[in-house]
Amino acid sequence: MVAVEHLNRSVEAQSRVEDSILDFYRQIIALRKSLPELVKGDFEFVTHSGDVVAFWRKHEGRAIFCAFNLCGESRELPLPKGEYAEIAAPFTAKAGAGKLTLPPHQAWFAAQAR
DSSP, rough: OOOOOGGGGGGGHHEEEEEHHHHHHHHHHHHHHOOOHHHHEEEEEEETTTEEEEEEEETEEEEEEEEEEOOSSOEEEEEEEEEEEEOOOSSEEEEEETTTOOOOOOOEEEOOOO
């Protein structure tokens, strides 16, 4: 039995809400399953200092750059040289002019252009 104060967090309740935590996790799981680099790829750190973690996932000649801001304040990160194709994900980070702006508790995924 679920306590009354937790009913709004149930799968049934969250299934009716478009931007629920359940919806977010379903999107992230689907994204991961759709990209072999994220499932099977080799792991290469770019940075892991302070509140920002960034790394490459590489598999069969393809690479995805992943960056995460783990704190409650925006962070900027210089992007490794190269061209990127942003991967649609439920985040609001933006890249441009060789840098990535990560809002609080956000992430960014991009494929390395060939």
